[in-house]
Every structure is written in C-alpha cells, then in structure tokens.
Amino acid sequence: MSYMNNPAVVMDNGTGLTKLGFAGNDSPSWVFPTAIATAQPSNAKQTSSNAVSAGASSVANTGQSSGSGRQYFGNSTSATAFNSLSSGSALMSNNLAGKRGTEDLDFYIGNEALIAAQGPSYGLSYPIRHGQVENWDHMERFWENSIFKYLRTEPEDHCFLLTEPPLNPPENREQVAEIFFESFNCAGLYIAVQAVLALAASWTSSKVIDRSLTGTVIDSGDGVTHVIPVAEGYVIGSAIKNIPIAGRDITLFIQQLLRERGEEDTSLRTAERIKQEYCYVCPDIVKEFNKFDRDSEKFAQFVVESQEKTRRKVVDVGCERFMAPEIFFNPEIASSDFLTPLPTIVDHTIQACPIDVRKGLYNNIVLSGGSTMFKDFGRRLQRDLKSIVNNRIVQSEYLSGTKSTGVDVQVISHRKQRNAVWFGGSLLAQTAEFKSYCHTKKDYEEIGPEIVRNFSLFNMV
Amino acid sequence: MPAYHSTFPVDPQTDRMVGNIVLLPLNTKFRGPAYPANSDYDIIDECLDLFRANSFFKNFEIKSPADRLLIYGILFINECLSHLRSTTNYNEAVKISTNVALDNFVLPGSSGFPLNTVYTVPLEDHNAMELLRTYIQQFRQELAMRLLDRLYRDSKERPSKFWLAFTRRKFMNKSL
Numbered sequence: 001m002s003y004m005n006n007p008a009v010v011m012d013n014g015t016g017l018t019k020l021g022f023a024g025n026d027s028p029s030w031v032f033p034t035a036i037a038t039a040q041p042s043n044a045k046q047t048s049s050n051a052v053s054a055g056a057s058s059v060a061n062t063g064q065s066s067g068s069g070r071q072y073f074g075n076s077t078s079a080t081a082f083n084s085l086s087s088g089s090a091l092m093s094n095n096l097a098g099k100r101g102t103e104d105l106d107f108y109i110g111n112e113a114l115i116a117a118q119g120p121s122y123g124l125s126y127p128i129r130h131g132q133v134e135n136w137d138h139m140e141r142f143w144e145n146s147i148f149k150y151l152r153t154e155p156e157d158h159c160f161l162l163t164e165p166p167l168n169p170p171e172n173r174e175q176v177a178e179i180f181f182e183s184f185n186c187a188g189l190y191i192a193v194q195a196v197l198a199l200a201a202s203w204t205s206s207k208v209i210d211r212s213l214t215g216t217v218i219d220s221g222d223g224v225t226h227v228i229p230v231a232e233g234y235v236i237g238s239a240i241k242n243i244p245i246a247g248r249d250i251t252l253f254i255q256q257l258l259r260e261r262g263e264e265d266t267s268l269r270t271a272e273r274i275k276q277e278y279c280y281v282c283p284d285i286v287k288e289f290n291k292f293d294r295d296s297e298k299f300a301q302f303v304v305e306s307q308e309k310t311r312r313k314v315v316d317v318g319c320e321r322f323m324a325p326e327i328f329f330n331p332e333i334a335s336s337d338f339l340t341p342l343p344t345i346v347d348h349t350i351q352a353c354p355i356d357v358r359k360g361l362y363n364n365i366v367l368s369g370g371s372t373m374f375k376d377f378g379r380r381l382q383r384d385l386k387s388i389v390n391n392r393i394v395q396s397e398y399l400s401g402t403k404s405t406g407v408d409v410q411v412i413s414h415r416k417q418r419n420a421v422w423f424g425g426s427l428l429a430q431t432a433e434f435k436s437y438c439h440t441k442k443d444y445e446e447i448g449p450e451i452v453r454n455f456s457l458f459n460m461v
Numbered sequence: 462m463p464a465y466h467s468t469f470p471v472d473p474q475t476d477r478m479v480g481n482i483v484l485l486p487l488n489t490k491f492r493g494p495a496y497p498a499n500s501d502y503d504i505i506d507e508c509l510d511l512f513r514a515n516s517f518f519k520n521f522e523i524k525s526p527a528d529r530l531l532i533y534g535i536l537f538i539n540e541c542l543s544h545l546r547s548t549t550n551y552n553e554a555v556k557i558s559t560n561v562a563l564d565n566f567v568l569p570g571s572s573g574f575p576l577n578t579v580y581t582v583p584l585e586d587h588n589a590m591e592l593l594r595t596y597i598q599q600f601r602q603e604l605a606m607r608l609l610d611r612l613y614r615d616s617k618e619r620p621s622k623f624w625l626a627f628t629r630r631k632f633m634n635k636s637l
Binding site: 257260261262285286289290292293296299316318319323330332333336339 | 463465510511513514517518519520547611614615622623625626627628629630
C-alpha cells in the first residue's frame with residue numbers, strides 16, 4: 001500500500017487548458033493547452049482530400065501493402081506508414097508495443113504540441129470539446145504523457161483526482177476508469193464535478209463562514225460561461241445555464257475596438273495581452289468615459305516588440321480597459337444574437353431551483369475561471385444582482401402585503417479564482433479521508449467499470 | 462443595464478413641443494429660437510457625455526421626449542465625426558463642421574429621415590415646422606462646436622483618436 005503516503009495527483013482537463021499537479025500544493029505544477037500533436041500520416045488518412053498531404057498518404061498506402069502480412073498492424077487504429085519505414089518494426093510485431101505502431105509514441109502534448117504543429121509532419125488536435133472528451137485515443141495518449149513526461153510519477157503509487165463537467169454522461173466516467181485502471185494501473189481514482197471543486201476552492205476566502213457545498217458557481221473560461229447551481233454537493237442539472245460569452249469574445253471585442261481606432265498592431269495576441277493586463281470592470285460606463293477625459297493617467301500604452309526586438313510598436317489602450325469586460329453585463333454591445341446580461345442569467349438560474357435552496361444559492365455565488373479575474377467583476381455582479389433581487393422583493397411585498405425577511409446576495413471572489421477547480425481538487429485530495437473515497441484498482445477488478453458511476457461526496461466540516 | 466437615457470424631465474403641458482420632439486433650452490451664442498438654459502448642463506452636454514457609451518448599443522427604448530432629442534444629437538455627432546480625418550486640424554475642422562451643421566438637412570419626421578418611426582411632427586403646420594427647423598439648426602451648430610472643443614482638447618493639430626474611433630459605430634444601427 002505504498003500509495004497511501006504519496007500525495008494524490010490532481011488533473012483538471014479543460015477545453016482550453018489542462019492543469020496538473022499534486023494534492024496539497026497551492027497551484028498546479030503544470031498548466032498547458034489541452035492539445036496533442038500527432039504524426040501527420042494518421043491525419044492524412046482521415047482527410048485524404050487534403051492536397052498537401054497527398055504525398056504522405058501515398059507513403060501510407062505503400063506502407064500498408066508491405067505490412068499486410070502482419071495482422072497486428074492491420075488492426076491498429078492509426079495509419080501504419082511509420083512502421084514500414086522504421087526498420088525495427090518487424091521485430092516488434094510479436095510484443096505488445098508492436099500491436100500498435102511506433103507512431104503511437106510519436107506525439108507531443110501541450111505547448112510542445114503547438115510548436116510541433118507548426119512544422120509539416122504533425123497535425124494538431126484538441127481532444128476535449130465543450131468540456132467533454134471527444135477523442136478517447138488522443139486523450140489516453142495525452143494522459144500518458146501528462147503522467148510520465150510531465151508529472152513523472154508511477155500511476156500505481158498514486159491516487160488520481162480527475163474532473164468532469166456537469167452533465168457528463170456516466171459512460172464517459174466508465175471510459176475514464178477503463179483507461180486509468182487498465183492502461184495506467186493507477187492505485188485509486190476519484191472523479192469530481194468541476195463546479196463542486198470550485199465551491200470548495202472558495203473556502204479560502206475570508207467571506208466564507210461555513211464550509212458548505214451549496215452555492216452558485218460562475219465558471220467562465222475561454223469558450224463558454226456556465227452558471228451552475230450546487231445544493232449540498234449535488235449539481236442541480238435542470239437549472240444550469242450557459243452563456244455564449246467568455247474570454248475569447250472579450251479578446252475579439254478588444255481587437256475590434258483597436259481596429260476601429262486604427263492602432264498599429266491589432267493582432268489577437270496583442271488584444272489578449274491587453275485583456276489580461278489592463279481590463280477591469282467599472283460601475284458605470286458614462287462616468288468612466290468622463291474619468292478618462294479628465295485624467296489621462298487612465299490611458300495606458302502597450303508595447304509590442306517584434307521577435308528580433310528591432311521594431312517596436314506602441315498600441316494605445318483606451319476605453320477598452322472597461323468596455324471589454326462590460327460585455328458580460330451588456331452583451332448587446334458586442335453581439336447581436338445574445339442579449340441577456342450575466343446578472344439576469346444568474347437570477348434566472350437560481351429562480352429555476354427548488355425554493356428551499358435559493359437563499360443558499362444567492363448567498364454563496366462563487367467565481368471560477370480566468371475570465372472572472374477582472375478587477376471588481378464580483379462587486380459589479382453583486383450590485384446588479386442585488387438590485388434585481390431587491391426589486392422582486394419590493395414587488396412581492398407590495399402584492400402580498402407581508403414583510404420579507406430579505407435575501408442576502410453575496411458574490412465571493414478569492415485569490416485562487418484562476419485555477420479554482422484545480423485548487424479545490426488539491427484541497428479535497430490532501431485530506432486524510434480522500435483515499436477512502438477513491439475507488440481502488442481492487443474494487444474495479446471486483447465490480448467493473450460501472451463502479452465509477454457513483455462516488456461518495458466529501459462531507460467536510 | 463441598457464443604454465443611457467436623457468435625464469431632462471419633460472412636461473408636455475409647459476415645455477415647448479413640436480409633435481413629440483421637445484425644444485429643450487440650450488446654452489448657446491448661436492441665433493435661434495431656443496430659450497437659455499437655467500443650468501450649466503444642458504441637453505448638448507448630455508449628448509456629448511452619452512455619445513460614446515450609447516454608440517455601443519443597437520436597441521434604445523424611448524422613455525421621454527428628451528430621448529428623441531438625445532437620439533438626434535448622437536446621430537449628428539456621428540455625422541460630424543465621419544466628415545473628419547485623423548489629420549484634420551482644428552481650423553479646418555471648424556469649417557467642415559460649420560458646413561455640416563448648416564447643410565441642407567432633413568427634419569426628423571419628414572420624408573427621408575432614417576428614424577421616422579419614433580418621430581411624429583405636424584407636417585402641415587408651417588409655423589411649427591419652421592420653428593423646429595430653426596431650433597434643430599441652432600442645436601446642430603452648438604453641438605458641432607462643443608464637439609470640437611472635446612475633440613481638440615489635447616492638441617489643436619489633430620483630433621483625439623479615441624473619439625474618432627466611434628465614427629464606424631452606429632447608434633441604433635442608423636446614421637443621418
């Protein structure tokens with residue numbers, strides 16, 4: 001039972017970024033894109049219409065004809081071109097590695113993948129779409145590299161805490177269990193819902209008095225923003241709402257503003273840097289415009305240096321500092337098809353929940369994800385939501401003639417917001433009880449993959 | 462929080478109206494029918510203050526007759542900006558804007574105006590229409606000059622690019 005003393009591994013695979021690290025740490029050891037670059041011939045086979053890869057696919061064909069005598073290669077999931085080219089492949093055909101080609105080992109993940117994909121011989125793909133795993137083969141290889149190349153651990157010595165999006169089908173959990181127990185032979189596995197971990201991460205904030213797992217999580221990453229109500233550790237699935245506004249839309253909006261002003265550099269990269277370094281949420285746009293007029297200190301300059309550091313471009317930063325995050329509160333300014341402000345969506349979400357948990361949901365609104373990191377984001381959300389709620393209370397008091405006890409709206413910002421899900425996982429996985437909540441390899445062999453359909457909840461006091 | 466509305470209260474009984482447009486008092490030296498304003502802050506200041514914020518919005522719900530004047534002001538600012546270039550200096554800009562302000566313009570409510578769903582004016586009442594025309598002209602002249610004050614606050618040589626960037630934004634998807 002050597003794994004009992006080792007820290008658990010916490011892996012949060014998001015659509016955009018993967019966060020890797022060990023339980024008990026403050027921040028993930030690795031954060032990199034959830035991207036995998038695989039050898040091109042496998043892609044060329046799938047998209048043979050691609051003119052560029054025409055040469056490569058012809059190689060793949062010859063490879064198959066020469067390797068047709070070896071049944072194992074015929075069964076492999078990807079093209080076999082690389083096997084026939086490598087001289088040692090015939091020898092490997094009778095061991096396990098030979099079952100798959102060596103091109104299975106020829107891939108990169110994370111930032112290395114982005115670099116490799118710039119060359120001609122690798123194709124880039126993102127195995128997670130909308131929070132859910134789309135390509136299990138790529139995902140397995142991604143995990144393999146995460147464990148052995150980045151974390152450098154032996155899976156049989158560690159428990160693993162993985163995360164999943166809300167409403168993840170149980171079949172996906174089983175698939176994860178099969179990979180982790182059968183391919184990696186890990187000691188124990190726990191799969192947690194991201195929103196619940198985000199709630200746990202907020203316990204570090206001084207505003208949180210009781211460590212309950214009831215609250216509303218606003219999780220905003222790069223592609224989409226979710227509003228997820230959680231009652232006593234269980235996600236209220238029917239009330240979850242998605243908003244098609246997130247980090248990427250803010251970046252695009254900044255780029256649009258820069259272009260309208262005719263700035264020297266209007267690349268997406270510049271827009272993204274400006275978003276990360278200069279943007280904040282203001283209480284009132286008109287007043288903020290006037291502040292900029294009075295006080296030129298508010299304007300900023302962003303310097304873009306070319307790679308060789310020979311030319312410098314200066315980009316002035318103006319009203320996009322506060323206008324960009326404003327699209328959460330006034331989506332109308334950037335999009336024409338989605339018009340509901342974030343505070344209204346949060347209110348609708350909570351109103352769609354059972355009445356006895358609503359107070360708890362209003363009371364504990366937790367932010368998570370990079371796009372909630374703007375200064376004063378929480379404060380503005382709290383103010384807007386409070387006014388919506390108070391209006392309703394006044395209305396109902398007027399209609400019923402009774403006095404309401406009031407609803408306390410509280411939005412919690414904390415320092416761990418950016419990697420809140422990972423941090424929450426780290427927090428829970430370092431507890432002594434964690435290992436007893438994990439399903440072990442032994443349980444898995446006894447019962448089968450369906451064991452992971454249920455995990456007992458953490459009841460932390 | 463939707464687009465910003467005018468804060469000027471309008472009482473149709475006491476304020477001067479032409480159709481559903483209110484002729485609010487203005488602080489101006491240009492000749493015209495407008496009454497002098499009681500305070501320093503008039504509808505023209507409000508147009509200039511709200512122009513940048515409201516330019517981002519495509520929907521606008523009219524809450525008072527003063528909002529109609531606000532819409533006209535914002536659209537006119539956009540019109541002025543579209544005649545300026547990033548290299549136009551202050552003196553040229555004065556000439557250009559005066560021309561734009563005095564140019565033949567379509568009165569709101571009459572045929573050819575882009576937002577006629579919100580404006581109704583008594584087209585057959587000649588006196589009222591003449592009053593509206595002179596008022597709007599006065600309004601345009603004063604607004605153009607005060608706009609230039611803001612545009613050239615930092616330098617008389619070139620207009621602020623932070624203002625000029627709003628040329629391409631269209632409030633309510635309309636332009637004069």
